[in-house]
Amino acid sequence: MSLGRLAIHACLLGLSVLFLLPLILLVSASLSSEGDISRYGFSLVPRTPTLAAYQYVLQDPGLILTAYAVTITVTLIGTFAGVMIMAMLAYPLSRPDFSWRGPLSFIVFFTLLFSGGLVPLYILVTHYLQIQDTLWSLILPYLVMPWYVFLLRAYFSSLPRELIDAAKVDGAGEWRIFFQVVVPLSRPGLATVALFCALTYWNDWYLALLFINIPALVPLQYLLYQISTNIQTLQTSSQAFGVVVPALSAQMAIAVLAIGPITLAFLAVQRHFISGITLGGVKGD
Amino acid sequence: MPWSWLARSRGWRANFDTERSKSNAALLLMMVPGLVVLFVFAYLPMFGIIIAFKDFRAYQGVLGSRWVGLQNFYYLFGTDDARRIVVNTLGMNALFIAAVLVAALGIALLLREVQSSNRWFAKFYQSTLFFPYLFSYVIINYFVFALLDTSNGLVNHTITALGGQPVSWYQSPQYWPVILTLITVWKNAGFWSIVYLAGMIAINPEYYEAATLDGASKWRQIWRITLPLLKPLIIINVLLSIGRIFYADFGLFYQVTRNAPELYPTTDVIDTYVYRTLTTIGDVGMASAAGTFQAVVGFTLVLFSNWFVRRTERQSAIF
Numbered sequence: 001m002s003l004g005r006l007a008i009h010a011c012l013l014g015l016s017v018l019f020l021l022p023l024i025l026l027v028s029a030s031l032s033s034e035g036d037i038s039r040y041g042f043s044l045v046p047r048t049p050t051l052a053a054y055q056y057v058l059q060d061p062g063l064i065l066t067a068y069a070v071t072i073t074v075t076l077i078g079t080f081a082g083v084m085i086m087a088m089l090a091y092p093l094s095r096p097d098f099s100w101r102g103p104l105s106f107i108v109f110f111t112l113l114f115s116g117g118l119v120p121l122y123i124l125v126t127h128y129l130q131i132q133d134t135l136w137s138l139i140l141p142y143l144v145m146p147w148y149v150f151l152l153r154a155y156f157s158s159l160p161r162e163l164i165d166a167a168k169v170d171g172a173g174e175w176r177i178f179f180q181v182v183v184p185l186s187r188p189g190l191a192t193v194a195l196f197c198a199l200t201y202w203n204d205w206y207l208a209l210l211f212i213n214i215p216a217l218v219p220l221q222y223l224l225y226q227i228s229t230n231i232q233t234l235q236t237s238s239q240a241f242g243v244v245v246p247a248l249s250a251q252m253a254i255a256v257l258a259i260g261p262i263t264l265a266f267l268a269v270q271r272h273f274i275s276g277i278t279l280g281g282v283k284g285d
Numbered sequence: 286m287p288w289s290w291l292a293r294s295r296g297w298r299a300n301f302d303t304e305r306s307k308s309n310a311a312l313l314l315m316m317v318p319g320l321v322v323l324f325v326f327a328y329l330p331m332f333g334i335i336i337a338f339k340d341f342r343a344y345q346g347v348l349g350s351r352w353v354g355l356q357n358f359y360y361l362f363g364t365d366d367a368r369r370i371v372v373n374t375l376g377m378n379a380l381f382i383a384a385v386l387v388a389a390l391g392i393a394l395l396l397r398e399v400q401s402s403n404r405w406f407a408k409f410y411q412s413t414l415f416f417p418y419l420f421s422y423v424i425i426n427y428f429v430f431a432l433l434d435t436s437n438g439l440v441n442h443t444i445t446a447l448g449g450q451p452v453s454w455y456q457s458p459q460y461w462p463v464i465l466t467l468i469t470v471w472k473n474a475g476f477w478s479i480v481y482l483a484g485m486i487a488i489n490p491e492y493y494e495a496a497t498l499d500g501a502s503k504w505r506q507i508w509r510i511t512l513p514l515l516k517p518l519i520i521i522n523v524l525l526s527i528g529r530i531f532y533a534d535f536g537l538f539y540q541v542t543r544n545a546p547e548l549y550p551t552t553d554v555i556d557t558y559v560y561r562t563l564t565t566i567g568d569v570g571m572a573s574a575a576g577t578f579q580a581v582v583g584f585t586l587v588l589f590s591n592w593f594v595r596r597t598e599r600q601s602a603i604f
Binding site for chain 1: 308309311312313316317318320322325326327328329330332333334335336337341343346362392395396398399402403406409410411412413414415416417419420421423424425426427428429430431432434436437438439441442446471476479480483503511523528535540547556559560561563564569570573576577579580583584586587601604
C-alpha cells in the first residue's frame with residue numbers, strides 16, 4: 001500500500017471516529033454514576049461503570065413503553081399507508097399514455113415550490129379538522145411527501161414498458177397491472193421510500209410539539225424532548241418522595257434506549273439505505 | 286404500417302378511445318387518495334396565507350375574520366426581529382450550504398480513492414459517516430449537551446484540564462454559527478458524499494486512464510476531470526438548497542440551541558420566530574405575516590435560481 005493511500009485511510013478513519021464520538025459520549029454518560037458526572041463531567045469512558053441509570057429509568061417503564069407504543073403504531077401505519085398512497089399517486093404519472101399526466105404532475109410538483117407554512121397548517125388541524133390529540137395528527141401531515149412521489153415516478157418509468165403492454169393484451173385492468181405487475185417489480189424502489197418514511201415517522205417530534213397535549217399519545221422523541229426541558233417528567237407519582245433522581249445519567253440512559261432500535265435497524269438495512277440515496281440523488285432529478 | 290388503415294377505420298378508433306378513457310379513469314381513481322391528502326395538507330394551507338391579511342379571531346374562522354390589508358406586515362417590519370430573523374436565516378443557511386458541499390465533496394473524493402482497492406473499508410467509512418443522518422435533532426440535543434454543558438460538558442472539562450477558562454456556551458451567541466455549522470456538516474455530509482460518490486463512479490474511467498498516460502497528477506485529475514464532470518449534479522443540489530435558503534431547519538435551531546433566548550441574536554430564524562410568535566405569544570397576525578413573507582420570498586428564490594441555471598447550464602434546470 002502506497003504512502004498516499006495510507007494517508008487517505010488515516011483521514012477517513014480519523015473522521016469516522018470523530019463522527020462516532022458524540023454517540024460514544026452519550027453511551028458512556030448513561031453508564032456513569034451520577035457522582036462521577038458531577039465531579040468529572042461527561043467523559044468518553046465511564047470511570048466506574050454502573051447500570052444505576054438504566055435501573056432507575058426502567059423501574060417504572062410505563063412512560064417509555066407508552067411512548068414506544070405510540071411511535072411504533074405511528075411508524076407502521078404511516079409508512080405502510082404513505083408508501084401505498086404515494087405509489088398509487090406516482091404510477092399514473094409515470095405512464096406516458098395517461099392523459100392528465102402533465103397537469104397532475106404539476107399539482108404534485110407545485111407543493112415542493114410553495115407552502116402555506118406553519119400558521120395555516122396549525123389553524124387547519126386544530127380549528128377545522130380538530131384532529132389534535134389524536135394519532136391522525138401525527139400521521140396525516142407526512143403521508144404524501146412529493147420528493148418520494150417523484151423518486152417513485154422515476155423508478156416506475158424505468159420499468160420495461162413491454163410488461164405493462166403485455167399485461168394489457170392479456171386483458172388485465174389498470175389496478176391489476178399495478179398490484180400484480182408493477183408493485184412486485186418495484187420492490188427495491190418501494191423499500192427505499194419505506195425506509196425513509198419510517199425514519200421520518202420514527203424521528204418525528206415536531207407534529208407532537210404542535211398537536212399533542214395528552215400524555216397517552218406522546219411519541220418517543222417528544223418524550224425525550226420533554227425530559228430534556230424538564231427532568232421531572234421522569235419522576236412519576238408512583239415513586240416515593242425523597243428519591244434522588246440521577247438526572248444527568250438517567251437522561252442519557254433514556255436517550256440510549258430511544259436510539260438503540262434505530263441503530264440496530266440501520267446495521268441490518270444500511271445497504272438498502274445507501275443504494276437508496278443514490279437512487280434518489282441521481283435518478284430523482 | 287400495414288395495419289394503419291385498420292386504426293384509421295371508425296370502429297377501431299372508437300374502440301381504442303373507450304379503452305383509453307377507461308384506462309385514464311382507472312389511473313385517475315388510483316391517484317385520488319394522494320390528491321386528497323395533498324389538497325388538505327398542502328393546498329388548503331396555501332390558501333391560508335390570506336390569514337396574514339386578516340385580523341384572525343378563532344371564533345370567526347379564517348373566512349369570517351376582518352380584512353386588515355398589510356397591517357400585520359407593518360407591525361412585523363416595524364420590529365427589530367424582522368431584520369434579525371431574515372439575516373440569521375440567510376446567513377446560517379449560506380454557511381451550511383457551502384460547508385456541507387465542501388465536506389461532502391472532500392469525503393467523496395477520499396472514498397473514491399479507496400473505493401476500488403479496499404471495498405470493505407470503503408463500506409465501513411461510508412456507513413459510519415452516514416450514521417449521524419439517522420438521528421433526530423432531539424437526540425442531537427443530548428449529544429451537544431454532553432459536549433457543551435457549562436459545568437459537566439466534555440468540552441469545558443477539556444478546556445479547564447488544559448488550563449483554560451470554561452465557556453458558558455449556551456449563553457454565548459457568537460459561537461453558535463460555527464457550532465451549528467459543524468453539527469449540520471456532521472449530520473449531512475455523509476449523506477451527500479454518497480450522492481457525489483455515485484456521481485464520481487459514473488464517470489467513464491477512460492478519462493482517467495488517458496490523463497494518467499499524459500502524466501497528469503491526481504490533484505490535476507480532480508480539478509480537470511472529476512469536478513467539471515460533477516458540475517451538473519453539484520449545480521442541481523446547490524440550486525435546490527438555494528431554493529430553500531429562506532427555510533431554516535426548525536429542529537436544529539429550536540432543539541439544539543435548547544431554545545435559549547440568550548442565543549437568539551445569532552440563532553433566531555424565521556421558522557423559530559413563527560413558531561414562538563404563534564404558540565407562546567399567540568400573535569397569529571405577526572406569525573402568519575412572517576410565514577407568508579417566507580413563503581413568497583422562498584417561492585421567488587426557487588423561480589430565480591431555476592431561471593439562473595436555465596441560462597447557464599440548461600440541462601440542469603429543474604423545470
